[in-house]
Amino acid sequence: MAITQSAAPPQVTIWETTNAIVASRALHVVAELGVADHVGQQSTPVATIAVGCGVDPRSLDRVLRLLSSIGIFARRRGGYAHTDASLLLRSDAPGSMRAFARMMNLRLMNETFTELMHSVRSGEPAVNLVEPRGFWAYLTDHPDQARVFGEAMEARAAAYIAEVLAAYDFRRFTTIADIGGGLGHLLRALLTAAPGATGILFDLPEVVAATDVAVERLTTVAGDFFRDPLPRADLYIVMEVLHDWDDQDCLRILSAIRRGAAPGATVAVIENIVPETGDDPRVNALDVLMLAITGGRERTAAELADLFGSSGFRLQAVIPTAGPMKVVEATAV
Ligand SMILES: C[S@@+](CC[C@H](N)C(=O)[O-])C[C@H]1O[C@@H](n2cnc3c(N)ncnc32)[C@H](O)[C@@H]1O
Structure with missing residues (x-):
């Protein structure tokens, strides 16, 4: 007999888990760009946010629409306002989690996790494929990335x-x-x-x-x-x-x-x-x-x-x- 963990229909469980990477990647990009720092107290037009970040407004709008649908930013009158979660992406927020959300953009994190299959096949850490000296030696050689990690x-x-x-x-x-x-x-x-x-x-x-x-x-x-x-x-x-x-x-x-x-x-x-x-x-x-x-x-x-x-x-x-x-x-x- 199958074991059921979630109340969602099984197809939805597979679909959502497969696609979790999309929202996750959208969050990393938004954190990297510092989008939250360009959103004001009230709803801020997406064009203003895009100018502040130096990016394409239509693409940014689509990424923010996705995040706002899961509670990170709120879509209002063609612009975006903060939610409790998006406030944590501001660089100056008490307990800011911007650096944490940026962490998966670090080259070593990103490329290593893409190689998870290697760990599963070999039992070895996937990081060996990307940086055989390991995670900490890589950070030693890349102070900018070490700062984001810290x-x-x-x-x-x-x-x-x-x-x-x-x-x-x-x-x-x-x-x-x-x-x-x-x-x-x-x-x-x-x-x-x-x-x-x-x-x-x-x-x-x-x-x-x-x-x-x-x-x-x-x-x-x-x-x-x-x-x-x-x-x-x-x-x-x-x-x-x-x-x-x-x-x-x-x-x-x-x-x-x-x-x-x-x-x-x-x-x-x-x-x-x-x-x-x-x-x-x-x-x-x-x-x-x-x-x-x-x-x-x-x-x-x-x-x-x-x-x-x-x-x-x-x-x-x-x-x-x-x-x-x-x-x-x-x-x-
Ligand atoms: C996952 S971080 C945890 C940092 C901190 N304890 C915390 O919980 O936020 C692991 C820490 O171990 C340090 N570390 C790694 N290798 C080390 C070594 N060989 N000797 C001393 N510290 C090391 C890293 O620089 C990093 O600060």
């Missing part, structure tokens, strides 16, 4: 940092190291919530160089977690990093943390966690993205517990947040 991570995190801070008491710790902390968005928020703590942001040299270092109680350490010693801390944050790597590399990262850690130190892995039962389509989508783009994967809490057990840590707790992320806490043994 801002995309910041934009994505903006949506759930408050939920993480509400779920986990960071004030217990005095030295907090954020390993692969990107532009330092989580650490900055966390130091505000934990006024007695100091923070150390650890990431690749070119990423650390792009961060705003003038933050009280925050220092940066540039390095490679596969080669360089990690700073000593009593809490290590590892947010959306392990999912970029296969199990062997995760063990190398966790073992490097263990070598640098103060006795009894805590690791807080903050990631989407594959549920033991049921399905979370967002986690599954991220998992397939990782399959192609980095060779990493999303994991269950039990899989993370195994990695902890093999790298000198013991799982303590899996703490849900109000959003999609979980805090998986382990202590050094």
